[in-house]
Amino acid sequence: YNTDKAFVDSGTTLLRLPINVFNAVVDAITLNSKIDSFSPGFWDGTKLACWKKSENLWKLFPKLSIYLRATNTSQSFRITILPLLYLQPVTDVDDMVCFRFCVTSSANSLVIGATVMEGFYVVFDRAQKRLGFALSSCAVSDGEALSEITGPFSVADVAADCTVSVPKEPVLWMISYALVAVCALILISLLLLLLLLPCRHRDRGEITDESSLVRHRIK
Numbered sequence: 001y002n003t004d005k006a007f008v009d010s011g012t013t014l015l016r017l018p019i020n021v022f023n024a025v026v027d028a029i030t031l032n033s034k035i036d037s038f039s040p041g042f043w044d045g046t047k048l049a050c051w052k053k054s055e056n057l058w059k060l061f062p063k064l065s066i067y068l069r070a071t072n073t074s075q076s077f078r079i080t081i082l083p084l085l086y087l088q089p090v091t092d093v094d095d096m097v098c099f100r101f102c103v104t105s106s107a108n109s110l111v112i113g114a115t116v117m118e119g120f121y122v123v124f125d126r127a128q129k130r131l132g133f134a135l136s137s138c139a140v141s142d143g144e145a146l147s148e149i150t151g152p153f154s155v156a157d158v159a160a161d162c163t164v165s166v167p168k169e170p171v172l173w174m175i176s177y178a179l180v181a182v183c184a185l186i187l188i189s190l191l192l193l194l195l196l197l198p199c200r201h202r203d204r205g206e207i208t209d210e211s212s213l214v215r216h217r218i219k
Contacts, residue, residue, distance in 0.1 A: 004108045006068070008122060008131055012113030015064075015086065015103045022105035025064065032062045048090055048098040057099075058083050063148075064103070066112070070152050071130055077151030079133055081119045084146050088115075119147025 004018060017025060026043050041047030051057050061083035067076045091098040102115040119139040123132035139146040 004110070006110040006112065008112045008117070008124075010114060010117055010122075012111050013102070013115065014113050015115045016106040016109075016111035016113065017103060018108055018110060019105045021110070022103065025103060029062060034060050042101055045100060045104060048100055050091075050096050050098040053095050053097055057087070057097075061087065066110075066116070067153070068133075069155070072152070074155050075152035076155050077133075077149060077153065079116070079120065080148040080150070081116055082144075082146045084141055085119050085139070086115055120149075 030038060038049065039047050042049045063080050063082055064086055065078050065080040067078050069076050086102045087099040088102050089097055090100050119136055121132075121134040121136050123134075125132060133149060135145065135147055135149055
């Protein structure tokens with residue numbers, strides 16, 4: 001889904017997804033969450049969703065996974081977070097707890113913020129220009145890990161799961177050149193047609209001073 005850049009940024013609180021990815025995630029959660037209905041405001045962050053403390057909320061939501069390219073470019077790996085990380089408790093009143101959805105949309109790029117990073121140790125290796133992920137020993141609740149790392153996987157296998165194939169840049173250039181060539185041929189054909197057609201006009205006779213509009217206008 002993501003055809004733009006991806007960032008890992010501890011200064012960003014939420015997980016920010018390109019709009020098409022965000023919509024796909026919301027659809028998937030809605031389909032798999034076992035909850036009858038959601039307020040639209042819950043997804044865009046304008047409203048909270050509340051449940052009784054006695055309810056096992058975490059069983060109602062699925063895990064979220066992100067595939068990232070490995071240092072070996074033919075491989076990828078998957079980082080996964082549980083709903084305890086992407087649902088944040090905001091208010092706690094009597095027997096109710098209200099949460100906000102910690103995933104939001106962005107104009108284009110994927111931004112992996114603190115919502116995801118809290119589940120991992122993240123190493124920024126600037127010398128080698130790479131990032132490293134490892135499971136965090138702190139990301140545990142009641143003995144259950146809140147994050148997972150799996151892989152490596154073949155990039156070809158992962159790419160096969162994509163729903164939309166985006167043409168590579170050289171292919172787009174070839175298509176553009178082909179369209180320009182077709183347009184040029186059409187224009188040339190029209191010009192030749194105009195040049196070869198006989199010039200048809202009515203014989204209006206010889207134009208003399210007496211018949212000239214200019215002559216009459218001067219008189």
